[in-house]
Amino acid sequence: MVNLKLNGLIISVEEGTTILEAARFMGFPIPTLCHMEGLSPYGACRLCVVEVGEGTKAKLVTSCTSVVQEGMTVRTASARVVKARKMIVELLLATCPQSKVIQDIASELGVRQQRFRQEYEDCIMCGLCVRMCEEQMMAKAIGFRGRGDHRSIGTPFDMKSEVCRLCGGCIYVCPACQLRCTYTEPEKAICGGCMNLTPPCLEKEKFEDMMCYMEPCVACEIKNR
Numbered sequence: 268m269v270n271l272k273l274n275g276l277i278i279s280v281e282e283g284t285t286i287l288e289a290a291r292f293m294g295f296p297i298p299t300l301c302h303m304e305g306l307s308p309y310g311a312c313r314l315c316v317v318e319v320g321e322g323t324k325a326k327l328v329t330s331c332t333s334v335v336q337e338g339m340t341v342r343t344a345s346a347r348v349v350k351a352r353k354m355i356v357e358l359l360l361a362t363c364p365q366s367k368v369i370q371d372i373a374s375e376l377g378v379r380q381q382r383f384r385q386e387y388e389d390c391i392m393c394g395l396c397v398r399m400c401e402e403q404m405m406a407k408a409i410g411f412r413g414r415g416d417h418r419s420i421g422t423p424f425d426m427k428s429e430v431c432r433l434c435g436g437c438i439y440v441c442p443a444c445q446l447r448c449t450y451t452e453p454e455k456a457i458c459g460g461c462m463n464l465t466p467p468c469l470e471k472e473k474f475e476d477m478m479c480y481m482e483p484c485v486a487c488e489i490k491n492r
């Protein structure tokens with residue numbers, strides 16, 4: 268067992284436990300975005316930051332990827348932590364304001380404005396879809412491509428995937444709700460299936476069999492009225 272001080276409480280948790288797991292077990296909430304049980308931690312969104320250490324040596328770390336250590340001191344909601352989280356949410360809102368998941372987190376954290384240049388990206392690069400495809404669906408149909416500004420998620424060389432089973436797992440976990448297992452451009456997104464869009468990476472008949480996990484699917488609702 269490992270002993271640590273969490274928000275002033277001395278606790279013992281099993282070796283290998285992450286700070287996030289320990290905090291949630293003790294009932295201290297920590298917001299997360301790129302973390303999902305059953306998928307490996309990735310540390311992309313930084314939303315789960317906590318403060319570790321004392322005094323001037325205290326630093327912010329991502330709790331989903333940091334494992335507890337003997338004698339460590341952790342604060343999950345210090346002023347520094349709250350400020351950092353709010354800033355991160357503002358940046359996420361600047362990137363993908365249409366995401367209901369991000370909007371909800373912003374609301375919970377009391378973020379009422381964002382001060383950065385507004386973008387309307389379809390993807391926040393959280394990597395949930397990639398990990399879902401690889402670790403739960405054992406398909407590895409999609410992955411990260413490119414670097415920096417050109418980084419995106421999709422199939423190798425934008426070609427139709429031979430290994431994609433159309434399970435919809437990537438759609439299910441996507442917090443931006445527009446990223447699909449094929450492309451990041453909305454006009455090629457699978458969710459637009461009921462609007463008769465045809466992603467070039469899928470055969471037409473397969474595309475029509477694609478299960479829609481959107482509940483309710485906005486496009487279907489409009490069409491059926």
Ligand code: FES
Pocket residue numbers: 298299300301302309310311312313314315316329330331332
């Ligand atoms: S939830 Fe920890 S970095 Fe995203």
